[in-house]
Amino acid sequence: MALSKSPIILCELRDETKQRIDAYAEALQKSAAQIGDHGLTDAEFWDSGLFRSAIEKIRGTQAATMEEKRNFVEAILDHLQARGKIRGWLSTGSGERHDYEVRLNNARVCAIETKGCLDGNNTNIFERPANADEFVIWSLCQNPGSDPAHNAWSGIHTRLSAEIIHKKQIVNGVIIWDMLCGTQGRPCPKLEQEPSRATTVGERRVPPPCIYPRPRHPKRSLIPCRRAEGTAPMHLPVSSHPP
DNA sequence: CCCCTGCTCCGTGTGCCAAA
DNA sequence: TTTGGCACACGGAGCAGGGG
Structure with a gap:
């Protein structure tokens, strides 16, 4: 549809x-x-x-295997910290229902839950921690043969939106951005149009992330959002926009 | 008694795909 | 198109046994 x-x-x-x-x-x-x-x-x-x-x-x-995903996320967070875009970050460990806590420059805490391709029940396993000022779900898909359009639609529209309404949990945003973005296996249209938008993170050359801000109040999202409106991705360079 | 090592168990997280 | 089941591996926790 x-x-x-x-x-x-x-x-x-x-x-x-x-x-x-x-x-x-x-x-x-x-x-x-x-x-x-x-x-x-x-x-x-x-x-x-x-x-x-x-x-x-x-x-x-x-x-x-989580290693590649972890390496990517931690390289990005290190990059942001080294450039003063965030104050710091820590990995919360397996006991929590989120993976990272990022201390923003304004002292707010952004909790990050990392996910895979967003296709599957597991997308809905998350818990916004009590200490989080912001809560973000970050999709990292390791399979270059997986369809990003299917995954994004399934994850954001079908899985997360329903869960957010059901559990009345606020998810401030969804990030779709991983180590395959901009590689030969998954070329990035943003870079094809404008190669200068790439950012060098360690040895990687990464394209701008796809960021989907979510409605602030879950009840409002009862109104079905149109793809071009509520879920439209923002295409921001990492160098200027921390999560 | 303490520490280390190796083992097992089980909670967790994954993407695919069949069924609805 | 959406939903839920599935089979699998990882990795932490807990435990036993051996050596000092």
Whole structure:
């Protein structure tokens, strides 16, 4: 259901990328029985469940690996702190329902909950901490084959909006921005139009983040927001706009 | 008794995809 | 298009056992 011609997010999974992934997946499946030294015949191989098990194992590993995401977020926070855009930050640890607390220059506390692609139930597992002046959900998607438009729509519109209304929790904003943004796997339209908008963070060259400010009062969001209005992304350079 | 190491358990978080 | 289930891995907590 498209409420507006404006896309929910500028970047997209290109058809050619999708086709390449599909073709590779098919090729992988076709030659799966010939890979490795399991010594099984084709029939035995498919009967053994080896392929399925191996796929699930790899998928689980990728889903559970937080290192890349953590490195990206912490590099950004370090960058902001080094430039005096924030006073400091700390990682809150696994016991909390949020991941980072950022002390802004005006002494306010911004709590950050990092998430994956925003597609799935897990998007709704968050708890705005009592000490937070601001609460932000930051999506970091590790899968270059995942469709950013689908994820943004699913996450912001379907999952988060419903949860915010249901739990009456204030989420001040959603950030969609990760280590794949602006890479070959997920080129950034903002940089393609204007390469000078990139910021160098450590060894990375990162595009401006996509930031979605949320309504201040959850009750107001009972009015369905149009893509082009309530959820329109702001495209701001990191060098001038802390989270 | 204390400390270290290695093990198990289980809560948590992930993205995909089938069903509604 | 939305929703919820699924199978998986990570990682912290708790515990046991061994050595000093």
